[in-house]
Amino acid sequence: MEPQRHPTEPVGFARHDHSHCVEDALAAAEARCLYEGLRFTPVRRRALEILLERHRAMGAYEVLERLQAEGLGAQPPAAYRALDFLVANGFAHRVERLNAFVACNHPGEDHIPAFLICRSCNRVAETVALPARAQLVSAAAASGFEVERVLVEAEGRCAACRQSDSE
């Protein structure tokens, strides 16, 4: 119900002060919405908070469950609408491989995300994919294809899971 307070919760695959990262990201989102005239409604705010709390990719129905528990929308469309808003405005990304959503690690930075997805613990780390995009754009140009959006996702195993495997 309330954010986890352990100061070294893993995010992506690194440890960090989780309580601050949730608060900061939420505050930043709030500020940016105000600035850009976007409506950061309770459902949307809470949906982002849910993604941030876990710092994992979460399915829409998983988010929905938590919204329901607090009376913020009871049906699938509520969750999808909130998540669509977050994705459309760069507060979160959709991870195609998992049919799931994850809070953005570089909000407000105008970037092309790339994801590292651990197939054991399902955690997701976000990095950037600019070189991949450049390569693809030039490859595409040969056939007259115009690239609008690029999606880069790597599947593998994170350090922690590889470690625990060999134990």
Add this chain to the structure above:
Amino acid sequence: MEPQRHPTEPVGFARHDHSHCVEDALAAAEARCLYEGLRFTPVRRRALEILLERHRAMGAYEVLERLQAEGLGAQPPAAYRALDFLVANGFAHRVERLNAFVACNHPGEDHIPAFLICRSCNRVAETVALPARAQLVSAAAASGFEVERVLVEAEGRCAACRQSDSE
């Protein structure tokens, strides 16, 4: 029901001799299965043929429909099993963005596919993503993440669709 015979049917976004390309790919798959001791059963063979005929990304249920029409399996698992076999052995790829499958353009070549997906006509062209993989692997190494599989998909518009747009 029977393969399209138009000699300049588009594949990916280029034109080519489609009738031969279906036959050739099927024969090559057959040969490779024989060589590697894989069982190229009627359902699997026909599923690949269906993907090749269209040379588009097809949903599992779309493939299923066509299999059903020929009495080759009536339920979803039949299609998923056949498609899983094709993907596992490199005869086809899964396009995550579309939750769909497409016959491989470089069978037997041990490659990392990248896809160009036209958001208008839904056609898919396959190209290669080696540089993207290298970049990702090195980015991942910093956090101890081991990349096993890389997925690169670009969304945009093909030459034909851009053309017809401006008309």
Add this chain to the structure above:
DNA sequence: CTTGCGGTGTTATAACATATCATTTAGACG
């Protein structure tokens, strides 16, 4: 023959996503 394994048939259900229409709310405007 018989035993095991891979492939298939079949049922049921899980998981993900959207169309549609009614209702409410927030803000713009006169």
Add this chain to the structure above:
DNA sequence: CGTCTAAATGATATGTTATAACACCGCAAG
């Protein structure tokens, strides 16, 4: 302040994609 409008939400229903689970069959090794 009222009233209009557009955006957001509520609610119902349904569509789409994917898998779990178990039964059965055929083939080939032992």
